[in-house]
Every structure is written in C-alpha cells, then in structure tokens.
Amino acid sequence: MRKFLVPIVAALPLLTGGCIAKTVVDVATMPVKAVGQVADWTTTSQDEADRNYGRKMREQEAREGKELRKLCKKHPEDERCARTDNGFRADPGGNRNN
Numbered sequence: 038m039r040k041f042l043v044p045i046v047a048a049l050p051l052l053t054g055g056c057i058a059k060t061v062v063d064v065a066t067m068p069v070k071a072v073g074q075v076a077d078w079t080t081t082s083q084d085e086a087d088r089n090y091g092r093k094m095r096e097q098e099a100r101e102g103k104e105l106r107k108l109c110k111k112h113p114e115d116e117r118c119a120r121t122d123n124g125f126r127a128d129p130g131g132n133r134n135n
Contacts, residue, residue: 105117105118
C-alpha cells in the first residue's frame with residue numbers, strides 16, 4: 038500500500054498545477070484584504086471630503102438666497118435687499134468692510 042501512496046502524494050503537486058498552493062496563499066491573505074476593504078469603506082478620502090463640503094456649502098447658499106428673497110419680498114426697504122448690477126449682494130448680513 039505504501040508503495041502506491043508515496044508516488045501519488047509526490048506527483049500530486051505536479052498534477053494539480055499549483056492550485057493548492059494558490060488556494061493556501063488566497064486563504065492566508067484574505068483577512069488582510071478584508072481589513073483593507075473595510076478601511077476603505079469607513080474612511081473618507083480628501084477628494085470625497087472636498088466634494089461633500091462643496092455640496093454642503095452650495096445647499097447652504099441656496100437656502101440663504103431663498104430666505105433673502107422671501108425677506109426682500111416682504112420688506113423691500115431692508116438694507117440687505119439693496120440690488121447690485123447682478124442681483125442680490127453676496128453678504129446677506131449687511132456687513133460691509135469698506
């Protein structure tokens with residue numbers, strides 16, 4: 038029995054073409070890859086943070102503009118409603134640094 042078993046076991050790596058070794062490597066590196074993927078999912082890149090900040094600021098400016106338009110409709114004499122050649126002033130608080 039042993040005469041047949043030793044040559045079969047010795048030939049097994051040649052017959053499998055290294056797929057067992059690759060499987061062992063894949064299983065060993067899987068936890069490292071999984072941790073790396075989780076880290077990518079849970080962290081925010083600088084580009085993504087900049088994009089989110091820009092979106093947030095545009096939404097805030099749109100809200101402020103809408104509120105200013107409502108205010109100017111009700112109280113057109115308010116100094117914050119002073120018009121310039123391109124519409125409303127950028128500073129809705131009326132603070133001028135001149």
